[in-house]
Amino acid sequence: MILKGLLGFILGSILGSFSNVIVYRTRENISIVTPNSFCENCHYSISWYEKIPIISYIFLKGRCSNCNAKIGRKHFIIELASGVLLSIVFLFSDNRNELIFLTIIFPVVVSISLIDIEELFIYDSMLMYIGIISLVFMLVNRNYEGIISFCVSCAIYFFIYTISNKAIGSGDILLSSLLALNLTPLKLYYFVSISFILGGIVALVFLLLRKANKDSKLAFAPFINISFFIVCTIL
Ligand SMILES: [Zn+2]
Structure with a gap:
């Protein structure tokens, strides 16, 4: 039990570190595979022992070992x-x-959430990745009901997209529906409900704290992603 949790933590921190790379390189239009990780300030090629998630940040005191530039605390968090x-x-x-x-979709799901929070935008390349992996697993698991879930999710989100005057983005429709390929219609019901409950609670808190007004846009992809992981893991 403890070993399983520890394995999840180590793997999660490595994939989280990879998400930081995906977000930066997608924005800069650089390949995700090459070149080796480098400092964003001086372009110094980072050694393997400086890339150990969490630990390296602490030992380097959040700075590049070559030029001493600060590495954003966001990376560590x-x-x-x-x-x-x-x-x-x-x-x-x-x-x-x-x-x-x-586990396979985790780094891309984290990247989608981070970019959506900052830019209210989801990259097509990331949706394509989620779509291909979801389709492969749907076929491997022979969960052909997933096609019904996909269609129902498209219909629900498109309806909300239309009546709410585009309060959610077209990327949200695709993200939710592609993930739904791996859900039964019953799980889809929980998936969509939890997404909107979580989004609604956060929107309400923002309104009460006056961090937003009724015209503000809220990134919805993080709620879709959290809800999907809750439904898959717990239900
Ligand atoms: Zn540097």
């Missing part, structure tokens, strides 16, 4: 939070195929 999140998934999930699926 994302690695730590990703470790915690995936360890929870590992502890609660008892379906091996589902666990492999969630």
